[in-house]
Amino acid sequence: MSATNASTEVPMALEARDIFKHFDGVHALSGVKLSVKTGEIHALLGENGAGKSTLVKVITGIYTPDSGEILRNGESVEFANVRVANRAGIVALYQELSIIPSISVAENIMLGEQTPSKGGIVQWAELRKRAQEQLDRLNQKIPLNRLAGELSPVQQTMVAFARALATDARVLILDEPTASLTDTEIKDLFAVLRKLRDQGVAIIYVSHRLEEVFELCDRLTIMRNGETIITKDVQESNIEEVISNMVGRAAGQLYPERGTATTEVALTVEGLNGRRVKNVSFTAHKGEVLGIGGLAGSGRSELLRILAGAQKHSTGTVTVGEEALPSSPSVGKALDAGIALVPEERRSQGVILSASIQDNIALANIPSVSSLGIVSGVKISTITKRGMLDLQIKARGPHQNVGELSGGNQQKVVLAKMLARKPKVLLMDEPTRGIDVGTKAEIYRLIRELAAGGTTVIAVSSELPELIGMSDRIIIMHEGQISGEVEAAVADDELLLTYCYGKAN
Amino acid sequence: MRNKFKLLVAAAAVVALSLTGCAASGGGEADKPFKVIAFTSGNQTPVGAWWVKAVTAKAKELGWDLTMIQGDFDFQKMNPAVESAIGQGADVILDGYTDYASIGSIVSAAKDAGIPIFAMDSGTEPTDAFVSNVTTDQQGIVDSTVEALSTELGGLKGKNVMIIGHDPHPGIRMRAGLAEEAFKAAGANIAGGEIQKVQSPATGRTEALALVADYLAANPNGLDAVWVGWDDAALGASKALAEAGSSAKVTGVDATSEAIAEITAGGNFLATIEQPWPAILDTVIGYIVTYQKDGTLPSTNFETVGTTLVNKVNAAKITPSDKL
Amino acid sequence: MTTTNAPARAGQAIGRMLLQGGTVVALLLLIIFFFAMRPDIFLTFVNVKNILYQVSILAIIAGAQTVVMVVGDFDLSVGATSSLAGAVAGAQMIGGAPIWQAISVALLVGLIVGLVNGVLIAYLNLTAFVATLATMTSVVGFAFLVTEGTTLFNFPAEFNELGQGKFLNIPIPVYFALVISVIIWAVLKFTTIGRSWHAIGGNVEVSRLSGVNVRRARLLAFTVAGLVSAIGGILLAARLGSASAVQGSDNMMFSVAAVFLGMTVIKSGMANLGGTMIGVGIIGVMSNGLNILGVNAYIQQVVTGIIIILAVTLSGLKTRER
Known part of the structure; x- marks a missing residue:
């Protein structure tokens, strides 16, 4: 019977009071407060490292708090592990850990304790029936017997939702659920989330995409440095306020001033054809930031991979400055010619998580740190230190494992690794995916600095505001072809979307 | 530190x-x-x-x-x-x-x-x-086993004999080679045209068993004798013969107690060699x-x-x- | 657009089916090939019986390996555990123990080895490779201790009957293999623990976060593998009428190979019992067929490896094309 919510008789679906949690003497959470109403979508925002995921783990029973109290419907609860939390109706879905690819949709939905059984024998008919019920609640038509791994990303997310519903989740925690979804899929997802909210489910929505938060959520709570800064109705807030609360200072400008690109041609692409890419020609100038947009599957990532020598093209030429790339390129040859790629899948393609910052940087620079096949520790240490300093990588030191760094700092390691090769053309695929706002601004600033130093940066992004904000010039692709080109200074979302859907200018 | x-x-x-x-x-x-x-x-x-x-x-x-x-x-x-x-x-x-x-x-x-x-x-x-x-004396071992088979079968001319060896063991390799010469000289046919080889001594018995069983499946009544370089594999061969109902005879080398028991029982296992x-x-x-x-x-x-x-x-x- | 794509799609679909069925097709091709080479012999009752008899014990041990590999681990100690169980049963009987007691103790030994593997891997977080390699080494040592380095024999006839007897003219181990395979298949397919194994093998983290008791499930998988390996070892001792510390040691590699071949049979690429049996079939048919053709043993070994590589490569193409 708390008096804090005098306005409503209904207790909060979930409340966290004065949660403290520390690891190795470092406070991850200090006095965190969170209250989520029944039937609301509550955004949980904060930079990486602000303590969001620690809080989620405390709520779901993975971590035990040092002190503080969790209340479910007004009653104090303690969760010894995930299973106990699940039984209390609290379920978290993680972006990378949503489904088991090798088993059927029905089994994915009715996983673990939800599997109906008699005497250890699975009741398959009952299992299918109940799985179907959950899919029906979500208006999803997904064949129950399909392997979950064969589904599209959005269907996989839906299957994970269905599983959460099957456990009768009353508090649903979503971590970056839209990361791998297209715009239309996000629309479908939001419809489902609103429906769940209307059914009385409390949803905690963790995301870096602020536009989504303002479109979807009812209230928001912002965390910074392990503390909750503010809880507010979304309608009473705005993006600028959110950003300034997240970074702890006035938001300033997310994107730096544009530079003045030279007219000197750094990269010429002529008549390029690949699997998806069709007859693509363009030039990029020294010191220019060229943004490439387009829907997923439009060939934009393939174009980058071809330029980086990671994928073959059937016809066409790529010229760096005066020097034409060989017709059978490789990553090594592209690097030698001065083209470097920062890939989209940072964790699987960009860095070795289990290796140190130093080793990651050394790996891409073996020729420059070794002579006669012997690697020089001094040289490695020099380039690592310079990279860490230039990019302001926050780490204990060059020997810390990259897996322990935040997403933003991991991305900086990838950058440092590539920049140590002093590329003439730097290709970046989704340069700020999964990175918090503060680090995003740093990355944009870095891109701009590189350009000012004479590097040509070609960046693919699926976020239109980012594309406009960071680029000098934007090329949009549609079904493998360039469907439009525009100066960033005069571009807007609407125009770019028109190009994205292939509608002629 | x-x-x-x-x-x-x-x-x-x-x-x-x-x-x-x-x-x-x-x-x-x-x-x-x-x-x-x-x-x-x-x-x-x-x-x-x-x-x-x-x-x-x-x-x-x-x-x-x-x-x-x-x-x-x-x-x-x-x-x-x-x-x-x-x-x-x-x-x-x-x-x-x-x-x-x-x-x-x-x-x-x-x-x-x-x-x-x-x-x-x-x-x-x-x-x-x-x-x-x-x-x-490897030649001596071969002489006495071949002679024992010859006596039992009433001469070796035209008889079908399988030889099972194991090359990595120099003794077995040498006596298997000597046996092949001796059987050929006595006019016997070597089953499969060459010495059959067991790959690992650890699984010698199962390998020999499969070799003989499969050979008999392919050539029913196709064996009169099986000469084996050591008792463990010889026991596998004699088991295969017994299971296929063949009356072919087997000799081994080593005089293990298991082989001696088989010989005493009077089945397919005819003789083995004691090395002093x-x-x-x-x-x-x-x-x-x-x-x-x-x-x-x-x-x-x-x-x-x-x-x-x-x-x-x-x-x-x-x-x-x-x-x- | 769609009209030009349609035939290409159909062609792809057929190609994919062939690839998916690669391993089954390989088995059928092998059978057809050997049948064509020796039509008078290969598919006769006697020879088919021979093949079944020869693979029956491998089938049991491969069944044990399948359980562990469904969970996403593997067990290098299955062969050693089977030898130890055979040796323990043999030593007991020679010491005058009744057959039921000898078999029970041997099964218990297998269970304990499996339990130790399970505790090491599920609770002490050793990798399956390290843990089972270590237990394999110790278990072989125990087997040498039990047999004192010799080959144990002179078991009671009733015991040997388990491995050498026939029912309806088919050797008893074949029935054992059949029954155990069906049981393992059913456990994997119909029980909650079986489905938990599948879930864990698909993704440990998701399973754990979904409330599957991952540790207990992995412990159980290794325990089952130990127990089933022991059954295989006891039958091998009965089949040979003897027990040595190293007999059946080749079953470990062959069991892993059979499961790998089997993984290529189904879409999800997971270990599965039906596939494993096809793998066992390929290994058995290869060995028997090449013996019948009188192919040199060393060449047989080379060819067996190549067939495994071919089958697994074919299905690798399947997963790569997407």
Whole structure:
């Protein structure tokens, strides 16, 4: 019977009071407060490292708090592990850990304790029936017997939702659920989330995409440095306020001033054809930031991979400055010619998580740190230190494992690794995916600095505001072809979307 | 810090060990007990296990300072162990059942240290590696088994004989080759046209079983005899014959108790060969004792000893090789 | 657009089916090939019976391996555990123990080895490779201790009957293999623990976060593998009428190979019992067929390896094309 919510008789679906949690003497959470109403979508925002995921783990029973109290419907609860939390109706879905690819949709939905059984024998008919019920609640038509791994990303997310519903989740925690979804899929997802909210489910929505938060959520709570800064109705807030609360200072400008690109041609692409890419020609100038947009599957990532020598093209030429790339390129040859790629899948393609910052940087620079096949520790240490300093990588030191760094700092390691090769053309695929706002601004600033130093940066992004904000010039692709080109200074979302859907200018 | 400390401890340990090592060999010189290094790779076989026990007992009886190294068929483990023993000094080395081809590094270490190697059943041909190698007469083994089969089958002309061997074992390889010659000379047909090979001694019995079963499936009544290089595989062959209802006869080598039991029972297993290991060991020990007394080496570095055919008649009187 | 794509799609679909069925097709091709070479022999009752008899014990041990590999681990100690169980049963009987007791103790030994593997891997977080490699080494040592390095024999006829007897002219181990395979298949398919194994093998983290008791499930998988391996080992001892410390040691590699071949059979690429049996079939048919053709043993070994590589490569193409 708390008096804090005098306005409503209904207790909060979930409340966290004065949660403290520390690891190795470092406070991850200090006095965190969170209250989520029944039937609301509550955004949980904060930079990486602000303590969001620690809080989620405390709520779901993975971590035990040092002190503080969790209340479910007004009653104090303690969760010894995930299973106990699940039984209390609290379920978290993680972006990378949503489904088991090798088993059927029905089994994915009715996983673990939800599997109906008699005497250890699975009741398959009952299992299918109940799985179907959950899919029906979500208006999803997904064949129950399909392997979950064969589904599209959005269907996989839906299957994970269905599983959460099957456990009768009353508090649903979503971590970056839209990361791998297209715009239309996000629309479908939001419809489902609103429906769940209307059914009385409390949803905690963790995301870096602020536009989504303002479109979807009812209230928001912002965390910074392990503390909750503010809880507010979304309608009473705005993006600028959110950003300034997240970074702890006035938001300033997310994107730096544009530079003045030279007219000197750094990269010429002529008549390029690949699997998806069709007859693509363009030039990029020294010191220019060229943004490439387009829907997923439009060939934009393939174009980058071809330029980086990671994928073959059937016809066409790529010229760096005066020097034409060989017709059978490789990553090594592209690097030698001065083209470097920062890939989209940072964790699987960009860095070795289990290796140190130093080793990651050394790996891409073996020729420059070794002579006669012997690697020089001094040289490695020099380039690592310079990279860490230039990019302001926050780490204990060059020997810390990259897996322990935040997403933003991991991305900086990838950058440092590539920049140590002093590329003439730097290709970046989704340069700020999964990175918090503060680090995003740093990355944009870095891109701009590189350009000012004479590097040509070609960046693919699926976020239109980012594309406009960071680029000098934007090329949009549609079904493998360039469907439009525009100066960033005069571009807007609407125009770019028109190009994205292939509608002629 | 901690690593440095570890290093220091390790270094201290090494120094201490080498000091005690020196002290031990120094003391040996003074007291002059006769130092013998004995090694075998075959200690996991029954005969090898017997040999380890027998040599240890003899050494005790003769007052030798014995270093016994058991190799578990693992030369990578055994050879360095023997070599480091050589490094500590010895008067003689005794090799049991380990082919000289596998111990090249031991042989050269012994040569450098001027230590003679006495051996038993350690190769089928004379070699400078040993001052003496006493082994069994492979030709004799083949002669008596082939003759036993010939007598049982009423001559070998036109008879179908399968030969099962195992190449990595030099003794089995040699006698299988000799058997092939002998059967061909007697006019028998070699089943499958060549010696059938078992790949691993560990699975010799199942491999031989499958070989014979499959051959009989392909050639019903296609076998009159199966000559096998060692008893364990021979037992697999005789089982396959019995299961297929064939009356073909099998011979093996080794005189294991299981083979002797089969022979006594009077099934397909006709005969095996007893190799006189205790007598051979006595001979070799005798050579070492002579050398210990006045430094005399045996007149020849390779000699062979006759074997005994074990059949139904004498089976009861034979001590099985795994019960030595 | 769609019209030009349609035939290409159909062609792809057929190609994919062939690839997916690669391993099954390989088995059928092998059978057809050997049948064509020796039509008078290969598919006769006697020879088919021979093949079944020869693979029956491998089938049991491969079944054990399948359970562990469904969970996403593997067990290098299955062969050693089977040898130890055979040796323990043999030593008991030679010591005068009744057959039921000898078999029970041997099964218990297998269970304990499996339990130890399970505790090491599920609770002490050793990798399956390290843990089972270590237990394999110790278990072989125990087997040498139990047999004193010799080959144990002279078991009671009733015991040998388990491995050598026939029912309806088909050797009893074949029935054992069949029954155990069906049981393992049913456990994997119909029980909650079986489905938990599948879930864990698909993704440990998701399973754990979904409330599957991952540790207990992995422990159970290794325990089952130990127990089933022991059954295989006891039958091998009965089949040969003897027990040595190393007999059946080739079953470990062959069991892993059979499961790998089997993984290529189904879409999800997971270990599965039906596939494993096809793998066992390929290994058995290869060995028997090549023996019948009188192919040199060394060549047989080379060819067996190549067939495994071919089958797994074919299905690798399947997963790569997407």
